[in-house]
Amino acid sequence: MHCGGFGSECATAKAADIPATLRSALEKAVPAYRTLWRPRHDAANQAWMRELRPQIERYGPAIAEKLKAAFQHPLAAAPLRVEVGAGTPPSIRI
Numbered sequence: 001m002h003c004g005g006f007g008s009e010c011a012t013a014k015a016a017d018i019p020a021t022l023r024s025a026l027e028k029a030v031p032a033y034r035t036l037w038r039p040r041h042d043a044a045n046q047a048w049m050r051e052l053r054p055q056i057e058r059y060g061p062a063i064a065e066k067l068k069a070a071f072q073h074p075l076a077a078a079p080l081r082v083e084v085g086a087g088t089p090p091s092i093r094i
Helices: 008-017 020-071
Strands: none
Touching: none
């Protein structure tokens, strides 16, 4: 399930887990987020990914081999989806 866009599937799946007062506040904030902040966050995320791509291409194969050796198991053949989000602290960016 992809909830980055505050889709109805997310609201339905998780609404019961959120207290009603908090859920109401979040639902009221969604239009402003979608209009003002989501485009900014997305642009920043896309720029960061473009900046990181050369490093991934350069170091990715060697890192994959080290992971394969460390886990003693081959990595999945398909690409691994990684979520990128605004506000991710630099200390956990790789």
